[in-house]
Amino acid sequence: xxxxxxxxxxxxxxxxKLIAKYPEKQAAVLPVLWYAQDKFGHTDPDVQxxxxxxxxIPEAHIHGVVTFYTQFYEKPxxxxxxxxxxxxxxQVCGGYDMLHYLxxxxxxxxxxxxxxxxxxxxxxxxxxxxxxAPMLQVTNDKYVNHLTREKLDKLIEELNNDQQPRFESNxxxxxxxxxxK
Amino acid sequence: MVNDWKxxxxxxxxxxxxxxxISVYEKNGGYKALNTVLKDSDTWSPGRVTDExxxxxxxxxxxxxxxxxxxxxxxxxxxxxxxxxxxxxxxxEPGTFKDRKLFEFNPHLFIEGAIIAAYxxxxxxxYVYIRGEYxxxxxxxxxxxxxxxxxxxxxxNIKGSDFSVEMYTHMGAGAYICGEESSLMESLEGxxxxxxxxxxxxxxxxxxxxxxxxxxxxxLANVPLVINNGAEWYKSFGPDSHPGPVLYGIxxxxxxPGVYEYPAGMSVMTLINxxxxxxxxxxxxxxxxxxxxSTPPLRADMLEGVTMDSDxxxxxxxxxxxxxxxxxxxxxxxxxxxxxxxxxxxxxxxxQCTPCREGTGWxxxxxxxxxxxxGEMRDLDLLLAxxxxxxxxxxxxxxxxxxxxxxxxxxxxxxxxxxxxxxxxYAMA
Numbered sequence: 114x115x116x117x118x119x120x121x122x123x124x125x126x127x128x129x130k131l132i133a134k135y136p137e138k139q140a141a142v143l144p145v146l147w148y149a150q151d152k153f154g155h156t157d158p159d160v161q162x163x164x165x166x167x168x169x170i171p172e173a174h175i176h177g178v179v180t181f182y183t184q185f186y187e188k189p190x191x192x193x194x195x196x197x198x199x200x201x202x203x204q205v206c207g208g209y210d211m212l213h214y215l216x217x218x219x220x221x222x223x224x225x226x227x228x229x230x231x232x233x234x235x236x237x238x239x240x241x242x243x244x245x246a247p248m249l250q251v252t253n254d255k256y257v258n259h260l261t262r263e264k265l266d267k268l269i270e271e272l273n274n275d276q277q278p279r280f281e282s283n284x285x286x287x288x289x290x291x292x293x294k
Numbered sequence: 295m296v297n298d299w300k301x302x303x304x305x306x307x308x309x310x311x312x313x314x315x316i317s318v319y320e321k322n323g324g325y326k327a328l329n330t331v332l333k334d335s336d337t338w339s340p341g342r343v344t345d346e347x348x349x350x351x352x353x354x355x356x357x358x359x360x361x362x363x364x365x366x367x368x369x370x371x372x373x374x375x376x377x378x379x380x381x382x383x384x385x386x387e388p389g390t391f392k393d394r395k396l397f398e399f400n401p402h403l404f405i406e407g408a409i410i411a412a413y414x415x416x417x418x419x420x421y422v423y424i425r426g427e428y429x430x431x432x433x434x435x436x437x438x439x440x441x442x443x444x445x446x447x448x449x450x451n452i453k454g455s456d457f458s459v460e461m462y463t464h465m466g467a468g469a470y471i472c473g474e475e476s477s478l479m480e481s482l483e484g485x486x487x488x489x490x491x492x493x494x495x496x497x498x499x500x501x502x503x504x505x506x507x508x509x510x511x512x513x514l515a516n517v518p519l520v521i522n523n524g525a526e527w528y529k530s531f532g533p534d535s536h537p538g539p540v541l542y543g544i545x546x547x548x549x550x551p552g553v554y555e556y557p558a559g560m561s562v563m564t565l566i567n568x569x570x571x572x573x574x575x576x577x578x579x580x581x582x583x584x585x586x587x588s589t590p591p592l593r594a595d596m597l598e599g600v601t602m603d604s605d606x607x608x609x610x611x612x613x614x615x616x617x618x619x620x621x622x623x624x625x626x627x628x629x630x631x632x633x634x635x636x637x638x639x640x641x642x643x644x645x646q647c648t649p650c651r652e653g654t655g656w657x658x659x660x661x662x663x664x665x666x667x668x669g670e671m672r673d674l675d676l677l678l679a680x681x682x683x684x685x686x687x688x689x690x691x692x693x694x695x696x697x698x699x700x701x702x703x704x705x706x707x708x709x710x711x712x713x714x715x716x717x718x719x720y721a722m723a
Contacts, residue, residue, distance in 0.1 A: 142484030182467035243545035286552035
C-alpha cells in the first residue's frame with residue numbers, strides 16, 4: 114500500500130530545510146532517506162516511493178541509493194539492531210566470539226530478527242572504533258565498546274527495559290609523558 | 295623533536311578540559327589564526343595562505359599523503375560561480391579511528407582550519423562528509439558549527455570582512471568507498487558512491503561540476519597551527535619529507551590501544567612498546583599493519599629502525615596511510631586475518647569495474663578455501679595472478695587496496711600459507 118507512509122506538514126518543513134543545504138535537490142536524497150528511516154524505522158519500497166514522490170526523483174534512483182548503502186534497511190528490522198563489528202581489529206580482539214555469544218543468547222543467526230521483533234543481529238564491516246575492540250553499534254547510533262559477555266548480558270537486559278546505552282566517551286589513553294585527556 | 299617525544303605536548307588534541315566549547319577554544323587561542331588572516335588580508339592574501347600551507351608541507355592525513363597546499367593551488371581562478379570544499383570525515387579504513395577524536399574533543403580546530411582553507415581557495419560552501427555510523431559525532435560537530443555561526447565565524451561577511459562561507463554536515467550511510475574523493479562527491483550529490491574517472495580532477499570539475507577540493511579532517515586541523523606558528527615551526531616536527539603532528543591510532547593486540555598524538559616519524563617499536571604498552575599478555579609481536587588495512591603488512595623482524603613517515607615505510611615496502619596501526623601478536627593466524635581483510639574489500643567494492651568486482655570476490659573465496667584447510671599450493675600462485683590483474687586496472691584504488699595485503703602477506707608470511715595448503719596434500723595422499 115503506497116499510502117501506508119506519509120509525510121505530514123512538519124516533516125515536509127524539515128525536508129525543505131534539508132534541501133536548502135544544497136544547490137540541487139537530488140543532493141538531499143541521503144538526508145531525506147535518513148529522515149524517513151528515523152520516522153518509519155526502515156526504507157522499504159513503499160518508503161522509497163514516498164521519498165521519490167516527495168523529492169520528485171525517479172523511484173528507481175532512490176531504490177539504487179537505498180540498496181547501495183548498508184545502513185538503510187530495505188525491510189522492517191527488529192526494534193533494536195545490533196551491528197557487531199567483526200572487521201580486522203575487532204576480529205583479532207574477539208569480535209566473532211561476541212557475535213556468536215549474541216547469536217546463542219538471542220537464538221538467532223546474524224542477519225535474522227527475533228520472533229518477538231525486538232532484536233536483529235548483523236555482522237558488519239569496520240565501524241571506526243578499532244581501539245575499543247570488540248564493539249557493536251545499536252541501531253545506527255550508540256556505540257558499545259570493549260565488549261565482554263557480561264557487558265552483552267547487561268546491554269540486552271537494558272534494551273529489554275527500553276534503556277538505551279549511554280554514549281561512551283573514549284578519553285585519550287594516558288600519554289607516556291603523563292598528560293591525560 | 296622526535297628524540298624528545300616524551301616531553302611532547304599535543305597540539306591537535308591538547309589536554310584542555312571542555313575544549314569542544316567555543317568559549318574555551320577561544321580562551322586558548324582559538325580562531326586567532328582566522329582573525330589574523332581576515333584582519334590582515336593585505337599580508338594574508340588567499341595566495342599567501344596557500345603558499346604557507348604548501349611550504350609547511352602538510353601531507354594529507356587521509357592516506358595519500360599529498361601536499362595539502364599544492365592541492366589547494368590546483369583550484370582555478372575564481373569566476374564568480376560557486377566553488378566548494380568537501381571535508382572528508384568518512385574514516386572507514388579498518389584500523390583508523392582518529393577523526394572522531396577531533397569531532398569529540400577539538401572540533402573547532404578543524405572548523406577553523408576548514409574556514410581558512412575556504413578563504414584561501416575562494417570557496418562558497420563547505421560540506422563535511424561524515425560516515426553514517428558516526429551519528430553521535432555528527433551531532434557533536436553540528437553543535438560546534440552552530441556555535442561558530444553564532445559567534446560570526448561562519449556565514450555572511452565573517453568578522454566584518456568581505457569573506458563569506460557556509461558550512462554543512464552531510465551524513466553517509468555505510469559505504470567504505472565514499473571515503474574515496476570522487477565517490478564522496480557522488481554520494482554528496484545524492485547518488486550511489488561510484489568513483490569518477492580522473493581527469494577531470496575535482497579542482498577542475500567537482501561537486502555539481504564546479505571546482506572542488508577534498509581534504510581530510512585531520513589535514514585541515516593542521517592549518518590554524520601553521521598560520522599561527524609559521525611553516526618553519528610546523529616543519530620542526532618530525533622528518534622534512536613528512537612533518538607535523540600525527541594522530542596515531544593503535545589497535546589490535548596491545549595493552550593500551552587508542553589514539554595518541556606525537557610528531558610524525560616516531561619509531562614504530564617505540565609506539566608499540568612504550569606508547570601502547572607493548573603486546574598484550576607478554577606475547578611476541580608477529581606483524582604490523584602500519585596505516586589501515588590497505589597498507590602492506592610487515593613482519594616483526596622488518597620493523598627494526600622503521601619510523602612512521604612515508605620515506606621510512608616505503609623503504610620497507612609499506613605505507614603510512616592513515617597511521618592507523620594494527621598490531622598482531624605471535625598467535626595470530628595471518629591467513630585468517632588476510633581472509634577477513636579480503637572479505638571487507640569484497641563487501642565494499644562498488645562493483646563498477648570488473649577487475650575489482652570479480653577480483654575481490656575471487657580473492658576472498660580462495661583465501662577462505664585455504665583458511666579452512668582445503669587449499670592447494672597452486673592457489674597461492676592463483677592469488678598472486680588475481681592481484682596482478684587487479685592492480686592499477688580500475689577507476690579508483692580500492693582494487694589496489696584489496697590486492698596489496700594479499701600480495702605482501704603471501705610474500706612475507708609464505709610459510710604460513712604453505713603450511714595450510716600442505717595439509718590438503720597430506721590428507722589426499
